[in-house]
Amino acid sequence: MTDRRYLSDAAKAEIIERFAGRCGECGFPFYRHDGIEWDHALPLWLAGTNDDGNWQPLHVECHKIKTKREAAARAKGNRLLGRTKQGRKQKIPSRPFWRPKMKRLKMGERRER
Numbered sequence: 451m452t453d454r455r456y457l458s459d460a461a462k463a464e465i466i467e468r469f470a471g472r473c474g475e476c477g478f479p480f481y482r483h484d485g486i487e488w489d490h491a492l493p494l495w496l497a498g499t500n501d502d503g504n505w506q507p508l509h510v511e512c513h514k515i516k517t518k519r520e521a522a523a524r525a526k527g528n529r530l531l532g533r534t535k536q537g538r539k540q541k542i543p544s545r546p547f548w549r550p551k552m553k554r555l556k557m558g559e560r561r562e563r
């Protein structure tokens with residue numbers, strides 16, 4: 451993130467007021483020892499802006515979860531568009547063939563019920 455704008459203390463106070471002192475992800479309040487992370491509700495890569503209205507306070511853990519979820523969604527979007535880090539469509543490597551573990555029966559043997 452290079453174009454991330456820092457929020458002023460006044461803006462933070464206003465945003466936290468708007469969220470009634472609660473986390474934008476889980477809805478639970480912040481406690482004194484909780485670190486507050488400032489997050490773009492709509493990510494910049496999804497045409498989100500740096501407007502005060504697009505910021506939300508999150509718990510550190512909630513921020514991690516949201517970031518992870520968005521990274522997955524972003525990767526999926528890029529896959530659907532055929533975008534990769536290399537800039538062209540890549541072949542998806544085949545996965546190893548998976549077989550359920552099953553006891554092999556000998557000739558004439560019956561599976562127990």
Ligand SMILES: [Zn+2]
Pocket residue numbers: 473474475476477478508509512
């Ligand atoms: Zn939270």
